Each structure stands twice: as C-alpha cells, then as structure tokens.
Amino acid sequence: MKLRTLTLGLLSASALAFAAHAESITIATVNNGDMVRMQKLTDDFTKANPDIKLNWVTLEENVLRERVTTDIATKGGQYDVMTIGTYEVPIWAKQSWLLPLDKLGDDYDAKDIIPAIAGGLSVDGKLYAAPFYGESSFVMYRKDLMDKAGLKMPDAPTWDFIKQAADKMTDRANGVNGVCLRGKAGWGENMAFLTAMSNSFGARWFDENWKPQFDQPEWKNTLQFYVDLMKADGPEGASSNGFNENLALFQQGKCGMWIDATVAASFVSDPKNSTVADKVGYALAPDNGLGKRGNWLWAWSLAIPAGTQKADAAEKFVSWATSKHYAELVASKEGWANAPPGTRTSLYANAEYQKAAPFAKMTLDSINAADPTHPTVKPVPYVGVQFVAIPEFQGLGTTVGQLFSAALAGQSSVDDALKQAQDAATAAMTEGGYIK
Amino acid sequence: MARAVTTQHKTIATVAAWIVALLIFFPILYTIITSFKSEQEAIQGFNLIPSGTFESYTEVQAQSGYFKFFFNSVLLSVGSTILALLVAIPAAWSMAFSPTKRTKDILMWMLSTKMMPAVAVLFPIYLIFRNFGLLDSRVGLMVMLMLINLPIVVWMLYTYFREIPGEILEAARMDGASLWNEIVYVLTPMAVPGIASTMLLNIILAWNEAFWTIRLTTTDAAPLTAFISSFSSPQGLFWAKLSAASTLAIAPILIMGWFSQKQLVRGLTFGAVK
Numbered sequence: 015m016k017l018r019t020l021t022l023g024l025l026s027a028s029a030l031a032f033a034a035h036a037e038s039i040t041i042a043t044v045n046n047g048d049m050v051r052m053q054k055l056t057d058d059f060t061k062a063n064p065d066i067k068l069n070w071v072t073l074e075e076n077v078l079r080e081r082v083t084t085d086i087a088t089k090g091g092q093y094d095v096m097t098i099g100t101y102e103v104p105i106w107a108k109q110s111w112l113l114p115l116d117k118l119g120d121d122y123d124a125k126d127i128i129p130a131i132a133g134g135l136s137v138d139g140k141l142y143a144a145p146f147y148g149e150s151s152f153v154m155y156r157k158d159l160m161d162k163a164g165l166k167m168p169d170a171p172t173w174d175f176i177k178q179a180a181d182k183m184t185d186r187a188n189g190v191n192g193v194c195l196r197g198k199a200g201w202g203e204n205m206a207f208l209t210a211m212s213n214s215f216g217a218r219w220f221d222e223n224w225k226p227q228f229d230q231p232e233w234k235n236t237l238q239f240y241v242d243l244m245k246a247d248g249p250e251g252a253s254s255n256g257f258n259e260n261l262a263l264f265q266q267g268k269c270g271m272w273i274d275a276t277v278a279a280s281f282v283s284d285p286k287n288s289t290v291a292d293k294v295g296y297a298l299a300p301d302n303g304l305g306k307r308g309n310w311l312w313a314w315s316l317a318i319p320a321g322t323q324k325a326d327a328a329e330k331f332v333s334w335a336t337s338k339h340y341a342e343l344v345a346s347k348e349g350w351a352n353a354p355p356g357t358r359t360s361l362y363a364n365a366e367y368q369k370a371a372p373f374a375k376m377t378l379d380s381i382n383a384a385d386p387t388h389p390t391v392k393p394v395p396y397v398g399v400q401f402v403a404i405p406e407f408q409g410l411g412t413t414v415g416q417l418f419s420a421a422l423a424g425q426s427s428v429d430d431a432l433k434q435a436q437d438a439a440t441a442a443m444t445e446g447g448y449i450k
Numbered sequence: 451m452a453r454a455v456t457t458q459h460k461t462i463a464t465v466a467a468w469i470v471a472l473l474i475f476f477p478i479l480y481t482i483i484t485s486f487k488s489e490q491e492a493i494q495g496f497n498l499i500p501s502g503t504f505e506s507y508t509e510v511q512a513q514s515g516y517f518k519f520f521f522n523s524v525l526l527s528v529g530s531t532i533l534a535l536l537v538a539i540p541a542a543w544s545m546a547f548s549p550t551k552r553t554k555d556i557l558m559w560m561l562s563t564k565m566m567p568a569v570a571v572l573f574p575i576y577l578i579f580r581n582f583g584l585l586d587s588r589v590g591l592m593v594m595l596m597l598i599n600l601p602i603v604v605w606m607l608y609t610y611f612r613e614i615p616g617e618i619l620e621a622a623r624m625d626g627a628s629l630w631n632e633i634v635y636v637l638t639p640m641a642v643p644g645i646a647s648t649m650l651l652n653i654i655l656a657w658n659e660a661f662w663t664i665r666l667t668t669t670d671a672a673p674l675t676a677f678i679s680s681f682s683s684p685q686g687l688f689w690a691k692l693s694a695a696s697t698l699a700i701a702p703i704l705i706m707g708w709f710s711q712k713q714l715v716r717g718l719t720f721g722a723v724k
Binding site for chain 1: 490493495513514572573576577580585586664665668676681682683687688
C-alpha cells in the first residue's frame, strides 16, 4: 500500500513537473495561404522545442486587427505572438506595447531582411516585428491583349501609358475591362491604392504641420484621373470591388490590367485557378515622372506583446517562422514558388526561386521602390506609403475611402468628395490635437 | 362560389409562402451548394450544379479540428440557456403575477439594453473579463451569452405566463402550496410549451452569436463562430472552403430547428391573436 502511494505520488509529481515545464504560446494570425502553410509545418519547430506547445487563433483580417488591438491596449495577455502589419508596428512600438526583438539568435541574420521592409518595422533602429511575408504593388497585365492592342508594356510605365493601354484593351462586347482597380471603401482597400497612387501624383495627406492637403491640385489630379480611367475602362460596379473581387475578374480573363498587391502574382499565374495563367506579364507600378511610383509596401509580421509572460518561447517561435531555414523548409516540402515572399534578400538571389517564381524580380524591384520613411514628393511629418502611421488613420482613412468610393460610383462629384475629405481630415486632426 | 374563392386564396397564400421561404432559405442553400464545388468553380459565377467534390470539407477538417469548436458551441448554447431560464422564470413569474406600476418600465428598460450596439461596451466588458480571469473561459462566455439573451427570454416568458389564469395559482396557494411548489409544480408544467420554445430560440441565438464569442475567446472556449471566421480571407479566394466551414457550423442548429419547428412556431405564436 505504501509502495503504491509512493509510486502514485512520484508519478503525479513528475506529471506536475512536466506540466510546469511545458509552455504553450498562443499565436494570433490571419487566414492566408502562407500562414496556413506555416501552421502545417510547425512540427519542425515543436520537434526542436518539445517544451513549447503552439496554440493557433486564425481570424479574418479586420477581426484580428480589432481583437489584438483590444487585447494589447487592455493588456489582456491573450496572445504571446501577434500577426500585425506595417501600420501597427510603429504606433504600437512607440506606445511600448511591443517587445523589441533582440534575441532572435546568432544565425538569424537580421541584416538579410529587405531594408525597405526592416525600415517599416523598426523604431529608433530597433526591430519590433519580424516580417513573415512582404508585399508591394505592381501592374499585372495580359500579354496577349497588349499584343492585340499593338502596345508593349515598359518595365516602368507612366500613368498616361496605362490610360492609353486601358482604352485600347477595353472590349465591352467581350466582357474585357481595360483596367481593374480597387473601389471598395476602406483604409486598407481603396485608400491603400489611392494613397499610393497619390504619392506618384505629388500629393500628400498632410503638410509638415499636419494640415490636410485634399484641397490641393495634386489630390484633384489624382482622384479625377482615377475616376475618369475607371469610368472609361473599369468594370461595372467597381466601387464595391476589393482585392478578392478584382482577383476573380482577372482570373476569369475580364481585366486587361490589374494594379494590386504583388502577392496576387502567385494566384493569377496558378493554372489551377486562373484561366489566364500563362498570359500574365508584370511591370512596376506607374509614375508621373515626379520621382515616386504608385506602389505600396506592406508586411505581415510577427510581434510579441509587452504583456506576455512567455517572451522567450515566443521569440524562439518568431525566430523560427521568419528564418532562412523556414523558407528552405517550405521549399523542400512544397517547392520554392511557395516560399514566403518579400522578406529576405537572399531569397531573391536564389536561382531556384527565380526560376520557380517568374514575378520574383519585379516583386523585389517594387518593394525596393517604396520608401516608407520618405513616401511622398513633398516632405511629410509621417511614416507609411499607403497609410499614415497615426492612430487616427484607421477611422479617417475609411471615412475618406467612403467619400472617394461614392465619387467613383457617381454619387458625388470629385470636387465634392475632396471638399468633404478636407473637412473630415481637418476635424480629425483638430480633435487629435495635431492642429488648432 | 365562396368555396372557390377560399381555395384560390389558399393557393395564392401557399405559393407566396413558398416563394418567401425559398428566398429566405436561398443564401443557405447556395452556401451548401458552393461547399461541394472546387475553388475555381466557386468563383466562376452563378451555378446551381456543383461538381460534388468533398475537397473543401477534407481541407477544412485538416486545417482546424471541427469537433473542439462544435463541443464548445453545444456547451455554451445549452449552458447559457439553462442559466437564462433559471434567472428568467422567477423574474417573469413575479412580473406576470405580482405586477407593480413600474413593471412595464422595467421590461422596457431590459429590452432597451438590446438596442445598444455591442461594440460600445466592448472595452468595459473586456476589462471585466480580464480582471476576473474569464477571458477564453467557457463559464465566462456562458454568463455573457445568458446576459445578452436574458431580456428576450424574460419578455417571452412574461408573455406566456400572462396567458395562464392567476386563479389556478391562487387555488394552489389555497391548497397550501409554497412559492417554490407553485412555480415548480403548477406554473412550469402549464408553461412547458412556452418555456420549450423560449429555450429553443435561446439556443439558436446563443449558437449564432458571433460578436462576443469571437472577441472573448482565443483557443479553449472558441465555438463554431470562431471556426467560420478563421476561413474568411481578404487576400485569396477560398469561397468553397468558407462555405464548407459555414455548412458544418450551421448544420447542427439547422437540423435541430427542423425537428423542433412545431414547438418553435407554437411558442412564437402563443398569445399572438390576443
């Protein structure tokens, strides 16, 4: 009896000891192909770290943003690793909501991270989030329709060329729209595109003193060009089209050109889902000869909230998921074309990757063409290419997005939309204490 | 002649009812159809005939275990319903049989809490949950679901109880029944249809509740609403997978609703003619 009690006691004690030793970390993430792939490959991490258990919470992008913001602002401590974007990182790091990533390991090679991406995720020279995948935007076009139009897409087109090509490619009788662009309202939807586009037209959201600039001719030129282009050559009901809607149109052969995220290249060139997979060409986002292109910069990145109790385990995971080793792991299991793009310079130097992903060079060139610290032709007091990295931007960006979407739908004029945008921005900036 | 007109009216009413029912059910039907398509088929416009592939179901199950979420949904909806009934039956009883001049005001005030947008109280609720260690706990979420559905449960029960003649309760009291016995042995059996339909409706409401169940859970207590949410993607067309996840999530409650529709309709129309 005594022996049995002793054995039971020892077993319970060792079970307790193991339970106390095993640490589980909770990772909040978005649902996209790369993130789902990572979840499937985590055996590689848990084999090397048997004392760390991974719990996944996958959410839709907007819900995820709201959930992690609530949690981090209230120090809820629900997550140990958060997937956040280049918009959140500078704001949250300044609030001391994120831990700096300074223990990623000796073989991590942080200098290999593409400089433009690292710049967007750093504050005062410290990295606060490690990029899992990065993207810019570029022109995806139908080579066959371009040939039919008797045109040749340059590597670095101008907006005037895009307009000319769109006019020639539009074939309403056969359901082909010359160009497909985002029109759905939202700071991450039409405003991501329009803000990046406005940079190439010389416009800016605010001047050096945070005074809104929608009353300036550069914004009028941007919005008028966009509305005219879409009315002449865009798809019907474009004001409700976002990334997914345009992706569906392009894959079905209904767009001559589509200017959107570089990550879309792998979808439109996938013969399993795209009817035009072998006919797609790529070019840099257009410019107007002012020194800035209309492309954006974004990276889904892994960050560690300051409230976590498991910082070491969390950083080990972040290091693994964003390492060179991880890209090699993906390549060995699913081919180089599926390696997470846009984060490491070494990936783009890899001959096998270049061969597997024909859009690799253009993606890297696009990322390198974006500078989040100097996004505009004229000087600005903010960071961010397709957004303004201030907390007020989410609300204001969506309000302005609704006004511009209404202008595209013909519910208001370009002048009215700009005037209302100026009023909304002035009110938000005054309320935020940026201007008096 | 009169009979012919009545038959004609009946036919028109039946056809109209079928059309309305089909219109209401169509989005669900199309979701089910889409779940049996490949991703490429799903984006190729309107098509009512799927290729019949189970690919999306296999991938959905492989990507995230359905049964853990299902178990949580059952536990949360049934648990919150039992809690709600335990609180609402005495509350509705007192308001139905011992009303004061403020009873109507209290009922209106209770209902008015449903008119407030949930997001307005997100931060206070989140902080309360955090401070009491209730984030991602089934108990916490059960209480939350009970609280948000309580006004409707009290209102429904109050309406049913008002239909029961007070004299019967008086008779029970004259026979020496205590308050407890009066509620348990006299009132409850008479109100069983009403309680049953309230229970069913509350289970459906709790099952479908998405705002709080997504925001107050992470892994342990996450129900099927969180399961569906994880398949929605702003960058990538995963409509067939999303449809398969939605079908899996709504199937149990749809089947339950189908089998209990008589009780539901009876309960929902109880006292409606008065």
